[in-house]
Amino acid sequence: xxxxxxxxxxxxxxxxxxxxxxxxxxxxxxxxxxxxxxxxxxxxxxxxxxxxxxxxxxxxxxxxxxxxxxxxxxxxxxxxxxxxxxxxxxxxxxxxxxxxxxxxxxxxxxxxxxxxxxxxxxxxxxxxxxxxx
Amino acid sequence: xxxxxxxxxxxxxxxxxxxxxxxxxxxxxxxxxxxxxxxxxxxxxxxxxxxxxxxxxxxxxxxxxxxxxxxxxxxxxxxxxxxxxxxxxxxxxxxxxxxxxxxxxxxxxxxxxxxxxxxxxxxxxxxxxxxxx
Numbered sequence: 001x002x003x004x005x006x007x008x009x010x011x012x013x014x015x016x017x018x019x020x021x022x023x024x025x026x027x028x029x030x031x032x033x034x035x036x037x038x039x040x041x042x043x044x045x046x047x048x049x050x051x052x053x054x055x056x057x058x059x060x061x062x063x064x065x066x067x068x069x070x071x072x073x074x075x076x077x078x079x080x081x082x083x084x085x086x087x088x089x090x091x092x093x094x095x096x097x098x099x100x101x102x103x104x105x106x107x108x109x110x111x112x113x114x115x116x117x118x119x120x121x122x123x124x125x126x127x128x129x130x131x132x133x
Numbered sequence: 134x135x136x137x138x139x140x141x142x143x144x145x146x147x148x149x150x151x152x153x154x155x156x157x158x159x160x161x162x163x164x165x166x167x168x169x170x171x172x173x174x175x176x177x178x179x180x181x182x183x184x185x186x187x188x189x190x191x192x193x194x195x196x197x198x199x200x201x202x203x204x205x206x207x208x209x210x211x212x213x214x215x216x217x218x219x220x221x222x223x224x225x226x227x228x229x230x231x232x233x234x235x236x237x238x239x240x241x242x243x244x245x246x247x248x249x250x251x252x253x254x255x256x257x258x259x260x261x262x263x264x265x266x
Binding site: 039041042043045047077079080097099101110111113114115116118 | 168170175177180209211212217228230232248249250251
């Protein structure tokens with residue numbers, strides 16, 4: 001699998017766990033034995049696996065109907081990358097930076113920040129020819 | 134210089150350019166010949182050097198009195214890292230994720246997101262022993 005595709009696959013797994021309230025999936029997805037950090041909008045910054053996973057445990061008790069849209073993976077090294085994507089919940093969208101590292105051939109999340117954005121992503125997943133220029 | 138220190142140094146240079154309205158410094162600081170992205174709070178996502186630098190040109194016409202506080206550098210590879218820090222403007226604070234890559238021994242920014250947070254960093258730059266536990 002192409003590196004960027006593998007990163008997008010990990011990013012999809014993150015939003016699947018998020019939307020399905022799957023704390024086991026979320027726990028597996030965050031990197032082990034590395035510093036991890038998380039910036040939920042309006043929260044204090046969270047540092048370390050314990051704080052980060054506790055926050056997800058709280059959020060995933062009532063998981064929002066969140067959908068990832070227009071994800072874009074950007075490699076910053078052989079084993080590091082980040083994804084930008086919209087997080088759509090009903091009629092509103094946030095925008096996120098998700099940083100991943102590769103550990104034992106698997107891409108794991110080390111950082112997540114989501115925050116306000118303007119507008120919404122294009123409604124369809126298919127490419128829109130009117131946006132080509 | 135220790136890697137993390139060098140990354141923090143680049144992060145400081147970013148906030149110095151930001152606060153001083155130094156568009157030349159800002160232009161040098163962003164990576165060349167690499168994808169760059171920027172998520173200003175409430176803006177649409179910006180992709181590519183042209184869009185990103187145009188946004189800074191607009192912002193730096195009236196630079197805010199912004200101060201970086203409590204920066205923390207986290208390495209994600211030999212040549213990639215990110216910094217978390219508060220951005221304090223008067224009585225409010227945002228929180229930022231700044232991603233850097235090393236090019237020709239220099240750390241350059243490839244991504245910036247800032248967004249809302251809760252609370253403020255400790256007022257003093259010096260370590261606060263009461264926060265040690």
